[in-house]
Amino acid sequence: MNGLLFNDWSTLPFVVLALVISFTIHEFAHAYTAYKFGDPTAYQLGRVSLNPMVHLDLLGSIMMLLAGIGWAKPVPVNRGYFKNPRVMTIVVTAAGPLSNLVLAFLSLLLYALIQHFGWMDTLSKGSILAINVFFSKMVIINLSLLLFNLIPIPPLDGYRIVQELLPLQLNVRLQRFEQWAFIIMLLLLYIRPLRQITLDPYFSLINNIYQSMLIPISWILG
Template identity: 65%
Template sequence: MGGLLFYDWNTLPFVILVLVLSFTVHEFAHAYSAYKLGDPTAQHFGRVSLNPMVHLDLFGTIMLLLAGFGWAKPVPVNRGNFKKPRLYGIIVTAAGPISNLILAFISMFILALFHKNGWFDGLSTGSGDAIQIFLSLMLSINLTLFLFNLIPIPPLDGYRIIQDLVDLKYSEGLQKFEQWASVIFLLVVFIRPLRQVTLDPYLSLGNDIVRWFAKPIAFMLGM
């Protein structure tokens, strides 16, 4: 993920819009899946909503723009309300990253649809550029959010999934290392040499996902 230095100032409004939409859908997916699986906690707090104001954390959003690392308000979940706490917990946790993957796929599909039908040619230069920038950022940023959130380090979704997958005795042991893991993670995010040999190569898997998307999209569009 890049910070402000990686975005042109003319692109920044699109970046902010994409981040707001992506964070909102991500947190809504957590809240909605928890509600449908029997936990009304998020609903009581007004989080089963697509209203960005109930999900965005101001400081977390600023940090994402500045450093490429940020967060939204965590969705409150009471796993005691689930019939199968660990299984449903994994589903609820995974719903967030999966929603970003779906948004990325939809964005790439729409981009391909525009190109196939020559719709960009029928638009003014400004309108065509705006749509292309928005969809391209929706694709790249949501792929990054998908991969980023699956990293198995607290407080990311990947860590919560690991906690539910491993045996309970190991899950309790993991909690002892949460504080140190978070410190290590912050060092990796903010120290560029470490980031370039760890986080950046992992996030580059987004390019592989784009190639995987290309085949079903080409099939659906008859390309």
């Protein structure tokens, strides 16, 4: 069985490790930002934590492995605690995807530093391969989470951001269609013609961003 994020079983442990780190940091970023803005909800539920067990969703993790698209347990946010509910909700929501962007960049930077200073020169071929696979998966997974979560379909972060930017009347109208969002996502995933015109270009975009991120880092490190 080959998943979208791993080519064979030998790479699966590195994919799982990258997923655990990426999902955990994403949800922690939501919870921590909300807590700092005055909402104790996530803190009281133990979500302001770097413990993966409080954030990971089993089905969402499996879907990420098999389909390249998945999710963790959503962080509960009570915008009523915020001094400026609209602006602070946008910041809290955006904190998750932004954390994935930071992780992708840091992974690339650390890998570039390792290459630049020759820290892998004395390692075995197996160890070098493991490091290459891990950092590659960290970048791909975090870019996937970044771009996927910014799609304006509920319950994704992109939709929540759009909600806060729209006029209240239009926002209320949109909420009527939220119940169909999961069905729409399943159709996009498993009906091939729909996937070819929606998600396939999305994965192509991820690869293009990945390649473009390599250029400035290589230039900076010479």
